[in-house]
Amino acid sequence: MNTNAGDTELSPAELINYTQYPIDQPQDQATQAIIRQIQVGLAEDGCAVVRDFLSPEGLRALLKEAEERSPQAYYSQKKDCNVYLNEGDASLPSDHPCNRFLPRTNGFITTDLFGEETAAHRLYFWEPLKDFLATCLGKEALYLYEDPVSSMIVNVGRPGQQFNWHFDTNEFTITLLLKAAQSGGYFEYVPDLRSPEDECYAEVQKVLDGDRSRIKRLDLREGDLQFFLGRFSLHQVTANTGDTDRLLLIMSFTEKPGVVGSVARVKDLYGKVTPAHYASEQQKVRADKLLD
Numbered sequence: 459m460n461t462n463a464g465d466t467e468l469s470p471a472e473l474i475n476y477t478q479y480p481i482d483q484p485q486d487q488a489t490q491a492i493i494r495q496i497q498v499g500l501a502e503d504g505c506a507v508v509r510d511f512l513s514p515e516g517l518r519a520l521l522k523e524a525e526e527r528s529p530q531a532y533y534s535q536k537k538d539c540n541v542y543l544n545e546g547d548a549s550l551p552s553d554h555p556c557n558r559f560l561p562r563t564n565g566f567i568t569t570d571l572f573g574e575e576t577a578a579h580r581l582y583f584w585e586p587l588k589d590f591l592a593t594c595l596g597k598e599a600l601y602l603y604e605d606p607v608s609s610m611i612v613n614v615g616r617p618g619q620q621f622n623w624h625f626d627t628n629e630f631t632i633t634l635l636l637k638a639a640q641s642g643g644y645f646e647y648v649p650d651l652r653s654p655e656d657e658c659y660a661e662v663q664k665v666l667d668g669d670r671s672r673i674k675r676l677d678l679r680e681g682d683l684q685f686f687l688g689r690f691s692l693h694q695v696t697a698n699t700g701d702t703d704r705l706l707l708i709m710s711f712t713e714k715p716g717v718v719g720s721v722a723r724v725k726d727l728y729g730k731v732t733p734a735h736y737a738s739e740q741q742k743v744r745a746d747k748l749l750d
């Protein structure tokens with residue numbers, strides 16, 4: 459029984475636009491076509507959008523859950539962040555990307571606020587979704603991001619709020635836009651700005667210095683699914699210039715099992731850490747040696 463929605467509980471397949479995207483049937487022609495579309499998008503610019511991925515009922519249920527929880531969103535005390543969302547590096551010059559701090563004012567509804575009874579939880583833990591994403595990425599398997607605070611979250615962008623240029627900890631993210639900003643609140647990104655082998659500091663610096671030549675802006679609409687490689691593509695959300703909140707559901711996946719965010723980053727962004735964060739600090743699992 460769904461105690462939140464007060465109406466019939468929707469199955470994961472009912473949350474999505476299943477007729478168009480029967481993703482639990484990998485051999486279906488429609489699924490094959492959408493996999494190809496995503497693969498082309500990812501290869502061309504590290505990002506792909508699936509229009510109207512959510513069913514109208516699914517969008518309604520997920521939005522309702524997010525709106526109910528948005529008063530509990532966490533807003534960091536620290537408002538100036540670098541692209542690595544870490545403390546910076548005093549041994550480097552002040553204009554080095556590690557020491558360039560920009561305003562970040564958005565908030566997050568964290569994973570722990572979405573119990574097992576929620577539609578968001580059901581969708582995130584739906585095995586066919588994970589398998590579908592792995593196929594799109596040409597990987598044998600994909601793993602849920604095991605961070606108990608930030609694996610599946612909602613980014614809340616109130617009027618005036620923004621999220622600075624940054625890289626994610628986890629490799630793959632899907633986002634579902636639940637409520638668009640009336641104006642502003644654009645997702646902008648630079649595909650593949652860094653690679654697992656190279657931080658590409660000079661290229662990061664150019665973006666921070668205002669070079670927009672490599673920047674792409676996404677046309678994302680409510681109910682769309684965005685497929686994104688956030689560990690390698692620098693990205694930001696521009697200021698919400700409308701009068702209503704922008705709400706975006708984020709589900710994260712990793713290449714290796716057992717990835718958990720760093721204590722400092724998670725505490726700062728999401729306001730809480732768990733014993734799992736401290737445990738993973740001793741034995742950090744990452745598929746590369748990049749900063750996060």
Ligand SMILES: O=C(O)CCC(=O)C(=O)O
Nearest residue numbers: 613626645693695706708
């Ligand atoms: O809100 C968005 O579109 C992206 C949020 C994001 O980049 C993040 O939470 O790491």
Ligand SMILES: [Fe+2]
Nearest residue numbers: 625626688693
């Ligand atoms: Fe991000």
